[in-house]
Amino acid sequence: KGDKNYQPFMNLNILQDNLIINNMEIKTFKHNHGDIDVQTFRINNFAYSTDLKKFYNNDIEKLKNLDLWIVGMLRYETHPSHAGFEEILEYINYLKPKRTIFTHMTALIDEQEIIKLCPKNVIPAYDGLEIVI
DSSP states (O other): OOBTTBOOSSOOOOOOSEEEETTEEEEEEEEEETTEEEEEEEETTEEEEOSOSBOOTTGGGGGOSOSEEEEEOOOSSOBTTBOOHHHHHHHHHHHOOSEEEEESOOTTSOHHHHHHHSOTTEEEOOTTOOOOO
8 A cells, every 4th residue: 555645666564663684683763754754774883764854753863873874865955855955964963973975866966066065974875886884
């Protein structure tokens, strides 16, 4: 069953707040993506949050002490379902992850322009990027 404007293309599996895959603990929590909620995933000191508009309650605290945060940054301006560049920078300034990589960017994001605007520990993702966690 789809929700609002998002139609399913896979089977639905309900995630628990914590799950273990191949002896690796993955902690999850919901965050807002406009009309729907999506999941943030944290594995040790790595976290992945795409389609992020805002966090609920004090859930942002679950992202403290990160070595790497991969976060969706659709475009510079705020969007009904996505935080804009300035909002994401506010989250980064609050959380202080050692490194942040932007993902889920539209073609409206110019790589050289975004690099100039980012603090030195924040970069845009690119095809072929490899990370070690």
